[in-house]
Amino acid sequence: MRRQPRQLRSQKRVHQILDAAEQLFIEEGFTVTTTNAIAARANVPIGSLYQFFPDKAAIVQALARRYVALLHQRFEALQTDEALQLPLSDYVDQMIDLTNQFFKEHPGYHAIFMQVQGRIPELETIEAAADAQFIQELSAFLLRRDASQQTHPEAIAFVVVKAVGTLLWLALSQEPAFRQQLVAETKRLMLTYLQSYLPDAPCQMPLPDDPLED
Amino acid sequence: MRRQPRQLRSQKRVHQILDAAEQLFIEEGFTVTTTNAIAARANVPIGSLYQFFPDKAAIVQALARRYVALLHQRFEALQTDEALQLPLSDYVDQMIDLTNQFFKEHPGYHAIFMQVQGRIPELETIEAAADAQFIQELSAFLLRRDASQQTHPEAIAFVVVKAVGTLLWLALSQEPAFRQQLVAETKRLMLTYLQSYLPDAPCQMPLPDDPLED
Amino acid sequence: MRRQPRQLRSQKRVHQILDAAEQLFIEEGFTVTTTNAIAARANVPIGSLYQFFPDKAAIVQALARRYVALLHQRFEALQTDEALQLPLSDYVDQMIDLTNQFFKEHPGYHAIFMQVQGRIPELETIEAAADAQFIQELSAFLLRRDASQQTHPEAIAFVVVKAVGTLLWLALSQEPAFRQQLVAETKRLMLTYLQSYLPDAPCQMPLPDDPLED
Amino acid sequence: MRRQPRQLRSQKRVHQILDAAEQLFIEEGFTVTTTNAIAARANVPIGSLYQFFPDKAAIVQALARRYVALLHQRFEALQTDEALQLPLSDYVDQMIDLTNQFFKEHPGYHAIFMQVQGRIPELETIEAAADAQFIQELSAFLLRRDASQQTHPEAIAFVVVKAVGTLLWLALSQEPAFRQQLVAETKRLMLTYLQSYLPDAPCQMPLPDDPLED
DNA sequence: TATGAATGAGACTTCATTCAT
DNA sequence: GATGAATGAAGTCTCATTCAT
Numbered sequence: 055m056r057r058q059p060r061q062l063r064s065q066k067r068v069h070q071i072l073d074a075a076e077q078l079f080i081e082e083g084f085t086v087t088t089t090n091a092i093a094a095r096a097n098v099p100i101g102s103l104y105q106f107f108p109d110k111a112a113i114v115q116a117l118a119r120r121y122v123a124l125l126h127q128r129f130e131a132l133q134t135d136e137a138l139q140l141p142l143s144d145y146v147d148q149m150i151d152l153t154n155q156f157f158k159e160h161p162g163y164h165a166i167f168m169q170v171q172g173r174i175p176e177l178e179t180i181e182a183a184a185d186a187q188f189i190q191e192l193s194a195f196l197l198r199r200d201a202s203q204q205t206h207p208e209a210i211a212f213v214v215v216k217a218v219g220t221l222l223w224l225a226l227s228q229e230p231a232f233r234q235q236l237v238a239e240t241k242r243l244m245l246t247y248l249q250s251y252l253p254d255a256p257c258q259m260p261l262p263d264d265p266l267e268d
Numbered sequence: 269m270r271r272q273p274r275q276l277r278s279q280k281r282v283h284q285i286l287d288a289a290e291q292l293f294i295e296e297g298f299t300v301t302t303t304n305a306i307a308a309r310a311n312v313p314i315g316s317l318y319q320f321f322p323d324k325a326a327i328v329q330a331l332a333r334r335y336v337a338l339l340h341q342r343f344e345a346l347q348t349d350e351a352l353q354l355p356l357s358d359y360v361d362q363m364i365d366l367t368n369q370f371f372k373e374h375p376g377y378h379a380i381f382m383q384v385q386g387r388i389p390e391l392e393t394i395e396a397a398a399d400a401q402f403i404q405e406l407s408a409f410l411l412r413r414d415a416s417q418q419t420h421p422e423a424i425a426f427v428v429v430k431a432v433g434t435l436l437w438l439a440l441s442q443e444p445a446f447r448q449q450l451v452a453e454t455k456r457l458m459l460t461y462l463q464s465y466l467p468d469a470p471c472q473m474p475l476p477d478d479p480l481e482d
Numbered sequence: 483m484r485r486q487p488r489q490l491r492s493q494k495r496v497h498q499i500l501d502a503a504e505q506l507f508i509e510e511g512f513t514v515t516t517t518n519a520i521a522a523r524a525n526v527p528i529g530s531l532y533q534f535f536p537d538k539a540a541i542v543q544a545l546a547r548r549y550v551a552l553l554h555q556r557f558e559a560l561q562t563d564e565a566l567q568l569p570l571s572d573y574v575d576q577m578i579d580l581t582n583q584f585f586k587e588h589p590g591y592h593a594i595f596m597q598v599q600g601r602i603p604e605l606e607t608i609e610a611a612a613d614a615q616f617i618q619e620l621s622a623f624l625l626r627r628d629a630s631q632q633t634h635p636e637a638i639a640f641v642v643v644k645a646v647g648t649l650l651w652l653a654l655s656q657e658p659a660f661r662q663q664l665v666a667e668t669k670r671l672m673l674t675y676l677q678s679y680l681p682d683a684p685c686q687m688p689l690p691d692d693p694l695e696d
Numbered sequence: 697m698r699r700q701p702r703q704l705r706s707q708k709r710v711h712q713i714l715d716a717a718e719q720l721f722i723e724e725g726f727t728v729t730t731t732n733a734i735a736a737r738a739n740v741p742i743g744s745l746y747q748f749f750p751d752k753a754a755i756v757q758a759l760a761r762r763y764v765a766l767l768h769q770r771f772e773a774l775q776t777d778e779a780l781q782l783p784l785s786d787y788v789d790q791m792i793d794l795t796n797q798f799f800k801e802h803p804g805y806h807a808i809f810m811q812v813q814g815r816i817p818e819l820e821t822i823e824a825a826a827d828a829q830f831i832q833e834l835s836a837f838l839l840r841r842d843a844s845q846q847t848h849p850e851a852i853a854f855v856v857v858k859a860v861g862t863l864l865w866l867a868l869s870q871e872p873a874f875r876q877q878l879v880a881e882t883k884r885l886m887l888t889y890l891q892s893y894l895p896d897a898p899c900q901m902p903l904p905d906d907p908l909e910d
Numbered sequence: 911t912a913t914g915a916a917t918g919a920g921a922c923t924t925c926a927t928t929c930a931t
Numbered sequence: 932g933a934t935g936a937a938t939g940a941a942g943t944c945t946c947a948t949t950c951a952t
């Protein structure tokens with residue numbers, strides 16, 4: 055960002071811009087969305103937009119950071135000492151419900167990261183950093199559950215983070231009934247996988263019972 | 269396509285164009301790549317390009333169809349009667365090796381489908397049709413292995429197809445050592461998941477042994 | 483024309499081309515119509531088209547000449563000795579009915595001459611020559627009716643030819659009822675005008691009675 | 697228009713663009729004239745041109761509206777109560793002189809309307825509305841002069857408006873001497889025609905005396 | 911500091927015409 | 932002579948960014 059917005063009005067403007075950009079990126083796509091369109095939707099003069107953001111890329115970056123901070127904040131709440139006591143299936147349930155909820159609330163998250171693929175190096179960096187943090191936390195968590203055998207917790211965490219992310223995101227655009235099935239299957243996918251590494255977990259694996267979802 | 273290339277030379281030209289487009293889409297991204305750049309890279313006059321493709325979108329579509337046909341052809345070779353006799357772990361190994369191999373050979377596959385997200389409706393259709401076919405075949409295959417309990421094979425197949433696709437694609441851009449771990453973990457992910465539905469398979473799940481990779 | 487078509491098939495082709503061009507110029511306009519479209523509509527290879535016509539302009543010119551010859555041929559039939567004996571009102575009636583009929587049969591006539599305005603010098607020449615001939619014949623005809631006073635028959639004939647041409651052409655695209663009124667008014671316009679120069683004509687000028695028209 | 701030019705400089709720019717377009721349309725024709733050429737002639741960057749006009753068609757439309765407004769303004773000044781007292785021949789003289797003067801000053805008027813025939817629907821609408829207004833005013837005026845017999849003043853007004861428009865426009869491109877004759881003949885054409893509907897006017901119709909013209 | 915009109919390189923696409931087959 | 936694939940100059944229009952006000 056070009057200028058740190060100290061005044062209240064400025065901070066509001068930055069938020070307006072990011073919200074407008076988010077909407078337009080979702081509705082129209084990143085490339086198609088013009089900076090003038092963002093400014094117009096945000097009710098902010100284009101000149102002011104460029105006072106806060108040096109270029110279009112900076113807007114996506116700020117948006118990405120906002121997403122990452124938000125998701126991370128929610129995710130952290132799950133990696134507590136109490137969570138260590140939960141049955142693995144409960145932990146998986148909560149993690150996936152949390153992620154699913156986040157995607158429902160922020161459909162721009164993946165949309166942006168996918169569309170901008172490889173065109174804004176800084177974005178890759180942000181994504182990589184965010185992933186690294188998730189993976190780091192998740193693998194630490196797994197080690198705390200069972201430090202005995204795991205030789206490569208980063209790969210495991212990577213698989214968990216990315217598979218969950220993708221499946222839940224794709225589920226979003228499916229018919230409601232199918233989407234529920236997909237969410238349930240994602241949970242089962244993760245549970246069976248993690249169970250294979252955490253043998254203390256109970257072996258019974260009931261068929262999913264399609265719990266009601268809002 | 270505007271004109272069906274009947275002569276040999278024309279068919280070669282169409283391939284040149286698609287190859288050039290593939291390279292550039294991977295190197296630069298879809299939006300940034302210009303039709304003139306594609307024509308230049310293909311050593312084909314821009315006018316000739318437009319004789320075969322009505323617009324830029326048609327090029328990605330042709331590329332997508334080419335990918336889908338190729339991948340499907342390989343995939344089909346796996347869904348044989350003999351494959352039904354294989355241990356599940358061998359089947360999963362082969363499926364994932366095959367997909368991994370395809371992605372290594374055609375790094376444009378996912379790149380294109382991800383980048384063009386939502387901007388070319390026809391492309392969504394092609395992707396949806398391809399997915400539907402994979403999912404259909406995979407779920408039919410799973411049913412033939414064990415028709416007893418499965419209530420929603422489409423959701424299972426969806427999860428398998430999409431998770432494998434994403435993880436292997438992401439693995440591609442990782443360091444070789446880590447990539448090998450990811451491929452192995454993807455196999456384990458799929459195997460534990462499918463085993464939970466096909467209980468006839470043996471329960472022993474050895475730790476991955478990081479096989480050498482080229 | 484590049485080559486005189488001697489063979490029967492060639493002559494047929496030239497006609498096909500002109501007919502196709504006529505249709506397309508009327509339907510789409512001169513500029514928008516491509517030579518390839520003309521060839522396609524005429525079921526003639528584009529290469530053959532260019533064997534007969536050196537360029538697009540040559541096609542319009544040939545078309546123009548075809549129109550002019552046809553209209554002139556009809557017009558000549560009116561400038562006879564017997565027509566000299568007719569009451570002026572009958573002569574005007576016939577001339578206007580003839581022109582109206584021609585425009586109905588050949589809606590491309592004016593369409594082409596108006597649209598190409600100033601872009602093909604040769605076309606101007608053709609039009610000027612055609613006009614000159616009409617004006618010449620008409621003024622000769624008027625002189626034969628009454629040579630006593632007329633000092634500038636060319637101006638009179640110009641006014642007659644152009645006013646009739648424009649009004650009937652515009653009438654073509656009006657609602658049938660209004661078009662009939664316009665044709666009748668055009669007759670009255672010409673009759674009153676010519677009567678003022680040919681005083682032997684009867685003075686009674688009945689209101690038009692809207693004769694039925696097909 | 698895309699943006700209403702509020703500042704004085706912007707309004708000047710719009711006028712520059714319209715003036716440049718007018719010149720080029722007259723000199724080269726509508727289709728041949730490029731938007732870049734218009735911008736260059738107007739000394740305005742092409743981007744600025746597109747700030748005011750969404751596309752090439754919009755430029756002709758604006759031009760057409762400018763013409764129509766101007767001509768109508770002049771024409772209105774003629775349809776006064778005093779004009780009702782004028783001898784018909786004076787009224788016709790003034791109307792035709794006015795139109796002739798307008799065409800001399802704005803040779804683009806008819807040029808544009810004729811060349812664009814049928815390619816820009818909005819232009820047809822503008823022309824039709826303008827014609828309707830002229831015809832409406834003229835027929836109202838004629839009715840006020842003599843309401844007794846006229847059964848279809850719209851057709852009469854149509855004939856007057858279109859015949860005068862065409863003849864004076866064609867006269868423009870003739871040699872001066874012949875042009876004067878044509879203008880005089882146009883007056884006579886109109887006078888004899890209208891006299892046949894307004895019998896109170898004197899019957900004497902002197903031969904035109906070729907008044908000097910600038 | 912705030913504004914938004916101005917800028918122009920460059921994208922996509924067309925089509926009259928040629929010429930190798 | 933007949934064909935139609937090949938050609939590329941040129942047209943329309945966009946949009947990220949600046950800078951005078």
